[in-house]
Amino acid sequence: MSSDEFFTRGHKFSKLMKSANISEIVKVEACYDSIAYINSLPSGLENDLYFVAWAAELPQTKLSKTLTRTSLLVVLALVKRKASNFSVFAFSQQLSTWIIRQPKALAESAGEVLARLWRWDNGSLEVVIGREAPLASVKVLDSFFKNILNFLALTECECNSIAKLFLAASGNVPWSAVTAASRFEDDMSFKEQAAIIKAILSANNQQNADVSLVSRYQMSSRRKMTRTKK
Structure with a gap:
């Protein structure tokens, strides 16, 4: 496997996907072949230029x-x-905007891709979430948050970034953001819940409510643990 082969495969794939004379079945098969090929490449191998050129046209493609x-x-x-050519396109927000607008039937795939993009560039995605959340499918947003929260243990910095996402998705209304976060309490540890809630409230100068709110979540978690043991 070489950089030149990566370039050539991308060129052939892009050309095939743009052709009006190729059936959908063939295009779907080409997608799966490309997925297997891309996943088999050694890390650090570059030259995804034509794959990126194809992806860049997805928002305008029916x-x-x-x-x-x-x-x-x-x-x-x-x-x-995380190839370099792809990163330039990903940071433009065009891709994440197209993905978040997908219907609920595609929520699982859309949410996973958005979560990966967030880990790559959470600042750009925060802007997109704030702009698109009112019209986005609830299932797409739910899938997005679940994929983020279930992706290994979260650092304090990531908890702060997730708090900003909940705020953006809730129109920067802190209590709406807290309510939104509470829907995913089963996807977080208590420590992560407390950190995210604290960050939501701190970002909006609501620190006085922090202690009581975290205590409420702690009581809720204890009740859940008691029910589970029974």
Whole structure:
């Protein structure tokens, strides 16, 4: 496997996906072949230029539900690689805007890709969430948050960034953000819950409410543990 081969495969894939004379079945198969190929590449191998050129046109391309889903999986494979060419496009916000606008039927794939993009560039995604959340599918947003919260243990910095996401998705209304966060308490440890809630309130100068709110969550968690033991 070489950089030149990566470049050539991307060129062929992009050309095939743009062709109006190629059936959807063939295009779907090409997506899965490309996913397998991209996932097999050694880390650090560059030259995803044509794959990026294809991805850059997705927001302006009319696709069926099936082809959109497989295209999202190709994008996910590219995001996981964090290649330099792809990063330039990802940071433009065009990609995440297109993804968050996907229907609820594609929520699982869309949420996973958004979560990966957030770990790559959480500042840009925060802007997109704030702008698109009122019109986005609730299932897409739920999938996004679940993928973030279930992705290994969260650092304090990540908890602060997630708090900003909940605020952005809630129109910067702190108590709405806290309510939104509470819906995912099963996806967080108590320590993560407390850190995220504290960050939400601190960001909006609501620190006085912090202690009582965290205590409420602690009591809720204890009640859950008691019910589970029984």
